[in-house]
Amino acid sequence: MALKSFIEAHPDSHFPIQNLPYGVFKPEPQSPARPGVAIGDYVLDLSEIAKAGLFTGPLLKDSDCFLQPVLNKFLAMGRPAWKEARATLQKLLSSSELTLRDNANLRLKALVPMNKVEMVLPMVIGDYTDFFASMHHAKNCGTIFRGPQNPISPNWFHLPIAYHGRASSIVISGTDIIRPRGQGRPSGDSPPYFGPSQKLDFELEMAAIVGPGNELGKPINVNEAADHIFGLVLMNDWSARDIQAWEYVPLGPFLGKSFGTTVSPWIVTLDALEPFAIDAPEQNPKPLPYLAEKISQNYDISLEVQIKPAGQKDSYVVTRSNFKYLYWTLTQQLAHHTINGCNLRPGDLFGTGTISGPEQDSFGCLLELTWNGQNPVSLNGTTRKFLEDGDEVIFAGCCKGDGYNVGFGTCTGKILPSP
Amino acid sequence: MALKSFIEAHPDSHFPIQNLPYGVFKPEPQSPARPGVAIGDYVLDLSEIAKAGLFTGPLLKDSDCFLQPVLNKFLAMGRPAWKEARATLQKLLSSSELTLRDNANLRLKALVPMNKVEMVLPMVIGDYTDFFASMHHAKNCGTIFRGPQNPISPNWFHLPIAYHGRASSIVISGTDIIRPRGQGRPSGDSPPYFGPSQKLDFELEMAAIVGPGNELGKPINVNEAADHIFGLVLMNDWSARDIQAWEYVPLGPFLGKSFGTTVSPWIVTLDALEPFAIDAPEQNPKPLPYLAEKISQNYDISLEVQIKPAGQKDSYVVTRSNFKYLYWTLTQQLAHHTINGCNLRPGDLFGTGTISGPEQDSFGCLLELTWNGQNPVSLNGTTRKFLEDGDEVIFAGCCKGDGYNVGFGTCTGKILPSP
Numbered sequence: 001m002a003l004k005s006f007i008e009a010h011p012d013s014h015f016p017i018q019n020l021p022y023g024v025f026k027p028e029p030q031s032p033a034r035p036g037v038a039i040g041d042y043v044l045d046l047s048e049i050a051k052a053g054l055f056t057g058p059l060l061k062d063s064d065c066f067l068q069p070v071l072n073k074f075l076a077m078g079r080p081a082w083k084e085a086r087a088t089l090q091k092l093l094s095s096s097e098l099t100l101r102d103n104a105n106l107r108l109k110a111l112v113p114m115n116k117v118e119m120v121l122p123m124v125i126g127d128y129t130d131f132f133a134s135m136h137h138a139k140n141c142g143t144i145f146r147g148p149q150n151p152i153s154p155n156w157f158h159l160p161i162a163y164h165g166r167a168s169s170i171v172i173s174g175t176d177i178i179r180p181r182g183q184g185r186p187s188g189d190s191p192p193y194f195g196p197s198q199k200l201d202f203e204l205e206m207a208a209i210v211g212p213g214n215e216l217g218k219p220i221n222v223n224e225a226a227d228h229i230f231g232l233v234l235m236n237d238w239s240a241r242d243i244q245a246w247e248y249v250p251l252g253p254f255l256g257k258s259f260g261t262t263v264s265p266w267i268v269t270l271d272a273l274e275p276f277a278i279d280a281p282e283q284n285p286k287p288l289p290y291l292a293e294k295i296s297q298n299y300d301i302s303l304e305v306q307i308k309p310a311g312q313k314d315s316y317v318v319t320r321s322n323f324k325y326l327y328w329t330l331t332q333q334l335a336h337h338t339i340n341g342c343n344l345r346p347g348d349l350f351g352t353g354t355i356s357g358p359e360q361d362s363f364g365c366l367l368e369l370t371w372n373g374q375n376p377v378s379l380n381g382t383t384r385k386f387l388e389d390g391d392e393v394i395f396a397g398c399c400k401g402d403g404y405n406v407g408f409g410t411c412t413g414k415i416l417p418s419p
Numbered sequence: 420m421a422l423k424s425f426i427e428a429h430p431d432s433h434f435p436i437q438n439l440p441y442g443v444f445k446p447e448p449q450s451p452a453r454p455g456v457a458i459g460d461y462v463l464d465l466s467e468i469a470k471a472g473l474f475t476g477p478l479l480k481d482s483d484c485f486l487q488p489v490l491n492k493f494l495a496m497g498r499p500a501w502k503e504a505r506a507t508l509q510k511l512l513s514s515s516e517l518t519l520r521d522n523a524n525l526r527l528k529a530l531v532p533m534n535k536v537e538m539v540l541p542m543v544i545g546d547y548t549d550f551f552a553s554m555h556h557a558k559n560c561g562t563i564f565r566g567p568q569n570p571i572s573p574n575w576f577h578l579p580i581a582y583h584g585r586a587s588s589i590v591i592s593g594t595d596i597i598r599p600r601g602q603g604r605p606s607g608d609s610p611p612y613f614g615p616s617q618k619l620d621f622e623l624e625m626a627a628i629v630g631p632g633n634e635l636g637k638p639i640n641v642n643e644a645a646d647h648i649f650g651l652v653l654m655n656d657w658s659a660r661d662i663q664a665w666e667y668v669p670l671g672p673f674l675g676k677s678f679g680t681t682v683s684p685w686i687v688t689l690d691a692l693e694p695f696a697i698d699a700p701e702q703n704p705k706p707l708p709y710l711a712e713k714i715s716q717n718y719d720i721s722l723e724v725q726i727k728p729a730g731q732k733d734s735y736v737v738t739r740s741n742f743k744y745l746y747w748t749l750t751q752q753l754a755h756h757t758i759n760g761c762n763l764r765p766g767d768l769f770g771t772g773t774i775s776g777p778e779q780d781s782f783g784c785l786l787e788l789t790w791n792g793q794n795p796v797s798l799n800g801t802t803r804k805f806l807e808d809g810d811e812v813i814f815a816g817c818c819k820g821d822g823y824n825v826g827f828g829t830c831t832g833k834i835l836p837s838p
Contacts, residue, residue: 126587153669155602155611161666161669161670162670164582164673166761168546168762168767171635178636180760182759191577194708216597217678247580249572250572250671251580252672255755255759256759258761260635336674339601340599340600340677341588341599342585342588342674343587
């Protein structure tokens with residue numbers, strides 16, 4: 001029989017008892033931030049559950065990890081603690097368990113309506129790495145910028161290419177994004193263009209949250225890498241294509257990305273995603289031994305992007321993709337990242353790169369959807385080559401189970417004009 | 420008359436009263452880290468000076484910034500507080516001031532012999548950015564990899580190119596560096612090389628420490644940028660050339676760099692460097708208005724790299740360069756970094772990129788010095804194309820004043836074999 005909670009979750013809810021994603025929230029604007037899990041239309045305040053002594057397992061009993069304003073300490077504890085917390089919380093929230101259900105006082109303190117809370121970044125992000133793991137995205141970008149012959153550079157099929165991103169400008173869903181100013185490629189002998197970006201784009205990504213990580217000089221084996229991935233969020237890697245195109249040779253993306261990156265507030269754990277695991281695409285050529293894994297899996301996560309055009313009330317779907325289209329798995333990304341001895345710390349963020357599917361209506365950014373502005377997308381009587389001031393971009397992601405969802409909620413941001 | 424301290428500093432010392440660089444140290448291996456300044460052969464413990472109530476200026480009087488295990492809080496306070504601290508400490512340490520000089524008890528607590536202390540990273544580094552600001556380095560690398568026609572890409576003269584580096588693997592001088600493993604470019608139809616890097620290199624850089632920084636969306640004007648730079652350290656941006664060459668297209672350096680970056684422990688402030696300011700090179704083409712500064716200055720800092728080959732007792736100079744060779748100034752780097760709205764935080768690190776001079780004996784890395792291994796350097800009967808296991812690399816940097824130095828000490832690291 002399906003697990004059920006005494007807290008009603010609508011069949012369309014992203015947050016039934018099967019999910020229990022982690023976030024950090026403030027019940028009131030002035031109150032200190034504390035960890036919580038989403039359950040139906042509520043947030044369960046884990047600091048209250050900890051203070052009530054209800055984490056009784058051996059690893060969490062004496063820990064203050066849920067009395068912190070960020071999840072880093074919990075992330076550092078690793079999968080045994082994550083599994084213990086999940087088991088405790090699923091039991092506590094189940095319809096047959098009386099401890100919380102029948103304690104009106106504790107329920108009042110510990111269950112906060114989700115529409116009342118302010119979500120904040122759930123962890124201190126020491127380093128943010130962005131991968132380039134979708135073959136369809138790599139192929140489309142290569143074709144747009146270098147033509148259809150050999151659009152994908154030869155290294156791509158041998159290693160999960162990535163670059164270091166900017167951690168300081170990662171913001172929580174709902175934060176406005178200010179259109180960046182910068183330089184664009186000069187035409188002829190003119191000086192470079194300078195001004196607000198004229199090619200502002202979203203990138204549909206997901207991102208993994210790392211814990212516990214490794215010491216400098218000690219790589220993580222690909223078959224043990226899953227123990228260092230707590231869970232996933234949606235991520236919008238906003239990109240200024242004109243700034244990026246002019247600056248990126250030879251050292252890669254910089255100001256074309258670092259003005260803002262938006263993450264969704266709820267971290268869906270790998271344990272909650274496990275029922276939605278599917279085989280990863282076959283890799284040809286075979287990866288080198290340090291990237292060859294016994295089980296190579298993706299997750300079947302439906303992804304969708306809507307744009308709410310400036311001045312309009314409704315939003316419109318511009319693309320539908322899926323996490324399963326990634327060529328390089330999360331575990332391969334992590335093993336590759338550490339093979340040179342690089343150390344990962346709890347709370348580090350791994351972006352997947354834009355997740356594009358094989359078909360035109362599954363491309364993960366406007367660069368691909370409009371083919372660099374050549375074919376504008378239609379939105380209820382208006383069109384877009386790239387984003388305009390006032391546009392809001394809304395990502396959603398969800399796994400469809402048998403009678404329930406394991407969802408990510410949304411990841412949103414609105415474009416404000418340059419100053 | 421020259422400022423003099425009651426603490427003797429040998430004329431060759433890097434740390435006379437004119438310098439007073441900041442670091443964080445542990446007096447004993449088990450004691451908590453605390454901020455200090457170097458003075459002659461001693462470290463002045465700023466936590467003891469603060470506890471003794473000797474910071475009497477308006478900004479520092481009631482601050483606990485020197486009771487922290489890192490300098491970030493002090494960095495966040497900005498130039499007025501930095502100037503106040505410098506004035507207080509120069510007075511306290513001057514030969515004519517009795518407060519500390521004649522208080523034997525306080526001297527015993529606050530002045531620790533430098534050879535007894537352990538230096539640690541002086542700040543939490545939120546983000547580390549590495550620039551590419553030496554024209555000679557850009558030209559040499561371009562010539563080696565793409566040939567002598569147009570070795571420098573056209574964007575280089577319009578903007579200070581940079582990439583995001585890895586913050587987690589920044590280590591303090593003296594930390595051993597483990598030779599990274601990774602992939603190298605395949606030859607013919609073979610799979611890529613995999614194993615210990617065969618082209619391990621140093622890169623002679625300096626790095627700026629940022630404070631107070633800016634809010635997301637609010638660029639810093641180039642003419643106010645110096646107020647956001649606390650000081651400089653030496654930096655060795657260790658590089659695995661074979662890993663880097665294979666991975667870096669199209670997203671830039673990643674595992675070829677992220678296995679370790681070494682910084683020197685003493686942050687020399689811009690105030691201490693001011694007597695050594697010199698005009699920056701003329702820039703042609705003229706930079707765009709947001710990069711055009713009223714005063715465009717570098718510093719005359721002599722830099723030297725020695726290698727102590729594995730198994731030998733002495734080290735040998737392999738290159739001499741100077742900070743003044745940088746084409747893009749620190750202030751232009753900072754203004755560029757924020758023009759898109761990217762936020763900087765106190766403690767962020769800006770590497771300059773390899774500082775090469777115009778002549779062959781002033782090139783800043785083995786890639787350039789040996790022309791990618793074609794012309795090995797000679798070291799007392801042995802030769803090096805790239806670094807071998809057991810080699811120690813020692814950077815030093817110093818400004819020569821009239822009868823005194825303002826120096827950086829050394830930045831060292833020894834190569835250990837791959838596991």
